[in-house]
Each structure stands twice: as C-alpha cells, then as structure tokens.
Amino acid sequence: MKWSFQELRIQAQDPLAIDTSIEISDEMQERSDEILAMSPVKVDGFVIYEEATVLAQLQIALDVTLPSSRSLEPVNVSMAFSINERYLPKGMETDIIDDEAVLQIEVEGNSVDLKRAIEDNILLHLPQQRLTAEEAEEQELPMGKDWDMMTEDSYRSSLKGEEKIDPRLAKLKDLFADEASED
Structure with a gap:
C-alpha cells in the first residue's frame, strides 16, 4: 500500500482501483494500548495521480475489540468510514480545489504510504464511549460513596435547576425583601 509519485505518474491515465483486505492488528496494538484485537481491514476505493499530487478516496471497514x-x-x-486525502510533495503548492471533505497532506520523501494513513485514521475514529450490551441497556449508572456518574443530558438538566447566585449579591436579596414587607 505504498507507491512512489513516479509509479503513480506513469500509471496516470487510469485511477488505481483498490479492493483488498490488509492485516495490521499487530501494528495497531503497538500504537494503541486500547486495541485488544482487530479484524483484517477491508479497503475499497481508488488512488489517482493529478498534477503532481495523489488523491486517495477510500472506504474502510473493520471490527475492533476495545x-x-x-x-x-x-x-x-x-x-466504517471514508478517507479522502490529497498528498502533495513537501513544499509544493497546488491550484487544485477540493471540497471540504478532502484533506491535503504534505509528504516528506517521494512516496505515499496508504497503510500508515489507514492506521492513523483508525486511531482517529476509535469511539470514546464503548459499552457492553448489558451496560448499554442498564438505566442506572454506577455510583459510590461521595460520587456518582451521570450522562451529559442529566448534568445539563441539573445545572438548569440550580439558580446561580453570586454570594456577594446574596445579601441584597434580603435587603429588597425587607423593603417589600414595609410597604
């Protein structure tokens, strides 16, 4: 999954179609302690050489145990996610205008390593909240002595219920209450 700009320029007439599976579980487990196991990564898409740059549009699918x-x-x-990246040789500027979904990346050297790009994108797409089926069904969240876990929604609603009064102004509230009772 590594090509030089020269190789891709020679084949520039047609996009290079990619439909493969790659085994990168060992590399991913070295890069992240969170990854316990991982299936082979299914990669579909294409790579095309355009005006001294390389455009990669890939669909990635995998199962990972976290x-x-x-x-x-x-x-x-x-x-499952997509990768839309344009690779430029370091220091090169391009007039190609991509849509917002295409990320432009400067490459040191003269080759594009899609395997490394796939690894990076997998790490970026790992979900932060991961629950077992039982934990997802459970309505009560864990709690202990002097602490409890709450969802963001319940936290926001608890903040709305609290009236925040500046302690420096709390005495003024009593002042106005006295004037109202005198009238």
Whole structure:
C-alpha cells in the first residue's frame, strides 16, 4: 500500500482501483494500548495521480475489540468510514480545489504510504464511549460513596435547576425583601 509519485505518474491515465483486505492488528496494538484485537481491514476505493499530487478516496471497514469505557470488559465495535486525502510533495503548492471533505497532506520523501494513513485514521475514529450490551441497556449508572456518574443530558438538566447566585449579591436579596414587607 505504498507507491512512489513516479509509479503513480506513469500509471496516470487510469485511477488505481483498490479492493483488498490488509492485516495490521499487530501494528495497531503497538500504537494503541486500547486495541485488544482487530479484524483484517477491508479497503475499497481508488488512488489517482493529478498534477503532481495523489488523491486517495477510500472506504474502510473493520471490527475492533476495545475495553468498555465503564467496566474495561472487551467490547466488539464495527467501524466504517471514508478517507479522502490529497498528498502533495513537501513544499509544493497546488491550484487544485477540493471540497471540504478532502484533506491535503504534505509528504516528506517521494512516496505515499496508504497503510500508515489507514492506521492513523483508525486511531482517529476509535469511539470514546464503548459499552457492553448489558451496560448499554442498564438505566442506572454506577455510583459510590461521595460520587456518582451521570450522562451529559442529566448534568445539563441539573445545572438548569440550580439558580446561580453570586454570594456577594446574596445579601441584597434580603435587603429588597425587607423593603417589600414595609410597604
């Protein structure tokens, strides 16, 4: 999954179609302690050489086993996402205008390593909240002595219920109450 700009320029007439599976679980486990296991990564898409740049548009699909964010029990997570990146040789500027979804990346050297790009994107797309089926169904969140866990929604609603009064102004409230009773 690594090509030089020269190789892709020679083949520039047609996009290079990619439809493969790659095994990168060992590399991913070295890069992240959170990854317990991982299926081979399904990669579909194309790479095309355009005006001294390389455009990669890929669809990625995989299953990864991660620890639960609550109990650290293993959780299998299916992931599917796209990678839209344009690779430029370092120091080069281009007049090509891509849509917002295409990320432009400067490459040191004269080759494009899509395997490394796929690894980076997998790490970026790992979900922060991962729950086992039982934890997802559970309505009550864990709690202990002097602490409890709450969802963002319940936290926001608890903030709305609290009236925040500046302690420096709290005495003024009593002042106006006295004047109202005198009238």
